[in-house]
Amino acid sequence: MSALGRATIIRMSGIEETRENVTEPDDSRAASGPQRVAVLPGDGIGPEVTAEAVKVIEAAAERFGLALDLVELPWSADHYLATGETLPEGALDDLRDHYQAIFIGAYGDPRVPDMKHAADILLGIRFGLDLYVNFRPVKLYDERLCPLRGKGVADVDFVVFRENTEGAYVGIGGNFKKGTRDEVAIQEEMHTRKGVERIVRAAFEYARDKGRGTVTMCDKSNVMRFGHDLWLRCFAEVAAEYPGIETQHLYVDAAAMQMVRKPESFDVVVTNNMFGDILTDLGAALQGGLGLAASANLHPGRTSMFEPVHGSAPKYAGRDIANPVGAVLSAALLLDHLGHGAAAAAVESAVADSLAGGQTTRDLGGTLGTREAGDRLAVAVRGSQTASGR
Ligand code: NAD
Ligand code: IPM
Ligand code: MN
Numbered sequence: 001m002s003a004l005g006r007a008t009i010i011r012m013s014g015i016e017e018t019r020e021n022v023t024e025p026d027d028s029r030a031a032s033g034p035q036r037v038a039v040l041p042g043d044g045i046g047p048e049v050t051a052e053a054v055k056v057i058e059a060a061a062e063r064f065g066l067a068l069d070l071v072e073l074p075w076s077a078d079h080y081l082a083t084g085e086t087l088p089e090g091a092l093d094d095l096r097d098h099y100q101a102i103f104i105g106a107y108g109d110p111r112v113p114d115m116k117h118a119a120d121i122l123l124g125i126r127f128g129l130d131l132y133v134n135f136r137p138v139k140l141y142d143e144r145l146c147p148l149r150g151k152g153v154a155d156v157d158f159v160v161f162r163e164n165t166e167g168a169y170v171g172i173g174g175n176f177k178k179g180t181r182d183e184v185a186i187q188e189e190m191h192t193r194k195g196v197e198r199i200v201r202a203a204f205e206y207a208r209d210k211g212r213g214t215v216t217m218c219d220k221s222n223v224m225r226f227g228h229d230l231w232l233r234c235f236a237e238v239a240a241e242y243p244g245i246e247t248q249h250l251y252v253d254a255a256a257m258q259m260v261r262k263p264e265s266f267d268v269v270v271t272n273n274m275f276g277d278i279l280t281d282l283g284a285a286l287q288g289g290l291g292l293a294a295s296a297n298l299h300p301g302r303t304s305m306f307e308p309v310h311g312s313a314p315k316y317a318g319r320d321i322a323n324p325v326g327a328v329l330s331a332a333l334l335l336d337h338l339g340h341g342a343a344a345a346a347v348e349s350a351v352a353d354s355l356a357g358g359q360t361t362r363d364l365g366g367t368l369g370t371r372e373a374g375d376r377l378a379v380a381v382r383g384s385q386t387a388s389g390r
Helices: 046-064 077-083 091-098 116-128 193-210 227-239 252-261 273-287 325-337 341-356 370-382
Strands: 008-011 016-018 035-042 068-072 101-106 133-139 157-163 167-176 184-190 214-219 246-251 268-271 294-298 304-308
Touching (some): 035 116, 046 068, 046 325, 046 341, 077 116, 091 116, 101 116, 116 167, 116 304, 157 193, 157 273, 193 214, 193 268, 214 227, 214 252, 227 246, 246 252, 252 268, 252 273, 268 273, 294 325, 325 341, 325 370, 341 370
Parallel strands (some): 035 068, 101 304, 214 246, 214 268
Antiparallel strands (some): 008 016, 008 068, 133 157, 167 184, 294 304
């Protein structure tokens, strides 16, 4: 049986059907036929924000005539607790070979304190599909949302290239004499020349393509004399290939301070896995909150994965109060990745208009529930006037 058995296929007609098996030979990566998107709602508020992102993707598909098959997959804490299965055998191959993109809501459930399922599913997909670029835009859509005094939309507009397959996330280490007074715990970071070079190069390529003038690299090479020194040397070497682009190097502590004091000094940021995780929560706060931040996990030319930056926020789950915008903007990144730039622009435009108009959930001072916020965005996308969005 295919790893993707029990998938729910949501066709763009809005008709749902359930299949026991997905066994047909794959030609879905070929140019013809609908593009297939795996949808993993996950845990906590994940399913709620995912439902709104799907609504908006469906609206964009209708408005722009896109042929998409969204295939919902059940992998989550509930599924793990019920079946013992996290990511089924063969799932990564299925995702890689049968889908053009993956959308994830969020993972994390207090009933699974060791995050076993999240490690297998979320990190499993990032690592298993070698999605080495975690692209996280930090963009202020409306001045009123910025917590910094005197900063506006022109000041908070940068992107973070977080390395996504190495660093502190590789899980190398262990415990010795665990649970005793003599316990030793070791957790290693891993950085490879290939891994560092490719993420740094991705940041410079993006800067060149998008006309962004400066690439900033953040590390802690004053203390991490081996791993982060490799970053420092790779950064200098790759930067030399892009003479038109300015460079900035900041220790991460100074970078965090500077992001708050002078966010306008950042344009493209490249950093390791752990620092990228931390700095992008800070970045989300500059945009107005975690409910707004979007991300893409990319390997150019391969099946890539899209998810909001926030987690499963268990205390908000099931209450129709989570902000769906981070998920919706992640859906815009997905549409863009699939080659639907006009649809992506229309979604982003709908979000910008809703934020400017104060049509927001409670975290941003509005009164809308999760579903109502998503409904309004879907209506705006359906009615978007120009082929290029804004
Ligand atoms: P979190 O991002 O889930 O929530 C932190 C706080 O941010 C919330 O209490 C809430 O105030 C706010 N927030 C987050 N998303 C929001 C939304 N959509 N709308 C409005 N407010 C929102 O982080 P946490 O509380 O540290 O972690 C909860 C669980 O999620 C943990 O299990 C954690 O490991 C996991 N997590 C998962 C991901 C992911 O799946 N990518 C990311 C971060 C954390
Ligand atoms: C994120 C999250 C994840 C990470 C966790 C849930 C493993 O915080 O996507 O930012 O640390 O990458
Ligand atoms: Mn995080």
